[in-house]
Amino acid sequence: MSGRVALVGAGPGDPGLLTIRGLRALEAADVIVADRLGARSVLDGLAADGVELSAEVVDVGKLPGHHAVPQDAINELLVTLARDGRRVVRLKGGDPYIFGRGGEELAYCRDRGVDVEVVPGITSAVSVPAIAGIPLTHRGLATTFTVVTGHDQIRSLSGGPDHTVVLLMGVGTLANSATTLARGERGGECPVAIVEDGYGPRQRVTIGTLDTIAHQAAVRGVRSPAVV
Template sequence: MIGRVDAPTGSVALVGGGPGDTELITVRGLELLRSADVVVADRLGPRALLGELGAHVEVIDAGKLPGYHPVPQKEINRLIVDRALAGKRVVRLKGGDPFVFGRGQEEIEACRAADVPVEVVSGVTSAVAVPAAAGIPLTARGVARGFTVLTGHDDLDTAPGGADHTVVLLMGVGGLAVSAAALTTPERPASTPVAIIENGFGSDQRVTFGTLGTIAALAAETGVRSPAVVVIGDVVNLAPRARTCFDTSAHETDRTVLETR
């Protein structure tokens, strides 16, 4: 079962915590978090909420850094199942949404295999929310009719559409130069606008604007770091500050604008 669970014994809830802002977790997610016995927390979830939990709550840090996963996924699966089988109400607090590059399906399968009741609470994915925080809609009438969300580890040369189809990259900072080259096509030329939003919704949110042809060098020059969301396509021009960077008729510039909240 992946719907609402009100089990009298142990259970697991995979809670999408949103992009990190404590006000963007759902009502159901917050309810489950406040009633949990055990919380297994990701690095990019709303971790500030953990400080509000009672002293009796066991908090397990399962956060990952790029290239460094101190708690492997199999161990996370074992932890949530074992705690639930011991009669605990377990919340697996994830950043974004459990089903958007969150390995939620793997955790569900582990619970099912052990006959542990499991609930999934959808969350606000950073792929949509973080661009919005920078004033970038992923679709807009007359500009983009659709979008694709990929990771920086995917085969990007197969990404659909041209500059009028928005591409969103998660976990894309480390391989940005390779990704930008792979995404450059006759339909999506090097002059296509790009925005990188670092630390979305944080007090230190920063946006770097460039093009497919310039963004890798600009990111290196300004020290762009993860967590960051990369947006590629004509919708980037709709961000208020982008208009000071781009000639919206030609998209040809080597300039960048940094926007800090």
């Protein structure tokens, strides 16, 4: 008997932002392979709301700089579970395809003959600024936006003040990112907001400019997870 894998986006961590299709996949699952950010808090929130899931939960959560379960091992785990005839949900924070390595997991499973369904999730790149009252586009102010990873230091990014930049995993490289972006058309006075722990108990917003934000973040002790 062959099982299957569903890559499900858990959203930013609020169970109310999990899609109905994602919830149905969780309810039908035999095993849930869960990330730390977003995924675990959604499972906890569903339980608190009285939603009972019968699936076994395997925690493969990652901390910054420490991978509890290496990606290669996660890939192999999904295939092994599916080949055992299990209905597997790979529950990933945000959306599986937005810096979530969902494409890698999809390709690995399909290359080994495992059927995969993808259930999109609400990415923190959009939802976390929204809860802080920050639209990524606004008529007459911002006409486009770009989502980039701050995991590695950015070297350049085109665009001016009307081009919103959303930086994920960017707290550790914030000073470099701010300096790099200030050199371009945006300039040092371009406004910046950092939203920590969006939808979580530590949610906090820090507002400054490209010239000041790194210092402000240091003074306030800004920590991950955060969206810049």
